[in-house]
Amino acid sequence: MSTSSTRKTALFKTLEELCEDFLREDLTEENFSKEISSVKLLLQNREKNFGKYLDSQKEILKEQLYEFRLIFSEAVKEYKEALNIIEQFFVDKEKKHIEEGLLKAASADKKVIYIQKTIDRKKSEEQEENLITTRKPVDTAIRIAQNIYIQSHIQSPYTIFTPKKPASSVAVTDDSKKKIVEDFVDVPIFDRLSLKDLEEIAPMVVCKKFSENSILFKENDSSKDVFIIRSGRVSIRKTIEMGADKKEEEELIIVGKGTVLGEMACIDEQRRSATAVAILGDVEAYIISPGNFMTLLEKFPSISIIMNKIFCHRVRETNERLIKYLQAQVLKIE
Structure with missing residues (x-):
């Protein structure tokens, strides 16, 4: 059930491993529930820190800062929806909720990775531009x-x-x-x-x-x-x-x-x-x-x-x- 994304955030990797461990029965339902609650807290922390990180990159993102804030907000919303879907398992015991939630989280993670890749690329281009300019x-x-x-x-x-x-x-x-x-x-x-x-x-x-x-x-x-x-x-x-x-x-x-x-x-x-x-x-x-x-x-x-x-x-x-x-x-x- 592992997603095929080549690059993933630490948050998504944690969630993915938890879901896979539980589906393989390497994790009890009680512990799985506790771990999902921990992921929710982790998401809240990442939401706060990544927002500050985006603001710190305003010189790199320039006019794109507003758009990337929107993308990140959408990603956080999707992450929260994904966790809510996964928690439906504890209500009706249908494992399909775990798979559906993980797919939703993968979609959210893709947005965050896109932002990170864009910032990395822009930084690299800026450094390259400075070198080229001298020549x-x-x-x-x-x-x-x-x-x-x-x-x-x-x-x-x-x-x-x-x-x-x-x-x-x-x-x-x-x-x-x-x-x-x-x-x-x-x-x-x-x-x-x-x-x-x-x-x-x-x-x-x-x-x-x-x-x-x-x-x-x-x-x-x-x-x-x-x-x-x-x-x-x-x-x-x-x-x-x-x-x-x-x-x-x-x-x-x-x-x-x-x-x-x-x-x-x-x-x-x-x-x-x-x-x-x-x-x-x-x-x-x-x-x-x-x-x-x-x-x-x-x-x-x-x-x-x-x-x-x-x-x-x-x-x-x-x-x-x-x-x-x-x-x-x-x-x-x-």
């Missing part, structure tokens, strides 16, 4: 500029507008249409639209589920669909030239619910600038065809106005981040 500052600046450009064209600027329409006032009879309207109330680019406008938009979108590790769109693809993330998380990745015949795919950022992806390719009719991959579980996304999206921009000028403000914000952010980086490199060289 090839121009090449490094170009590489960083590419990353800054892609990141600033995908992430936080959408959050500069806060939706104000209450979802509770949605009154649509068709259930699927109602769900779309309720979801779109919280999408920043639709902030200035009325509920009636959102009802009109609803038939223009299709909801699709992507399994973990599925690709929503790939860098250099000619596809032009626009995606609005309904649930789950998406990793945005960019292929970076590392030298002659050497390329590496780097994860630039993780985005979640409410994020709009792919609008750049739709508007400027160029190829995709990055790859989008479903991670940490399944992803649900609303898809708008390029024709329908352009119709929305023409019919609802407020969408265009908000997107123009977002693009302006992105350009300013890109310039500021690039200038700060180049200034830092000049100081290092001097």
Whole structure:
């Protein structure tokens, strides 16, 4: 029953070993119950300490800190649910609860491991970047500029507008249409639209589920669909030239619910600038065809106005981040 994950946290290893020992009858039910209670206390301690650890890594995670806090909170919630499922065994003596709980815990553990791996990778990249800068500052600046450009064209600027329409006032009879309207109330680019406008938009979108590790769109693809993330998380990745015949795919950022992806390719009719991959579980996304999206921009000028403000914000952010980086490199060289 052992899970196949190559890397596990100490917490999960402890829980996994306890469950396996009990199922092999190497542990009495009474002792198993006591050990599960101990794991609960251990989880509380890890929740507190790991939260502090994340805060200590804010210079590494930067704008991703908030997203990783959310991921960790979800992982803790899943861990607690897993332990509750396992404890159902003590009620009805069904061993299936232990297996189900362990699978739930494995899902939670995967999120924590993802955070740890990302922090380790970012630290390694930062060290490597510092070494490269002393030898090839121009090449490094170009590489960083590419990353800054892609990141600033995908992430936080959408959050500069806060939706104000209450979802509770949605009154649509068709259930699927109602769900779309309720979801779109919280999408920043639709902030200035009325509920009636959102009802009109609803038939223009299709909801699709992507399994973990599925690709929503790939860098250099000619596809032009626009995606609005309904649930789950998406990793945005960019292929970076590392030298002659050497390329590496780097994860630039993780985005979640409410994020709009792919609008750049739709508007400027160029190829995709990055790859989008479903991670940490399944992803649900609303898809708008390029024709329908352009119709929305023409019919609802407020969408265009908000997107123009977002693009302006992105350009300013890109310039500021690039200038700060180049200034830092000049100081290092001097």
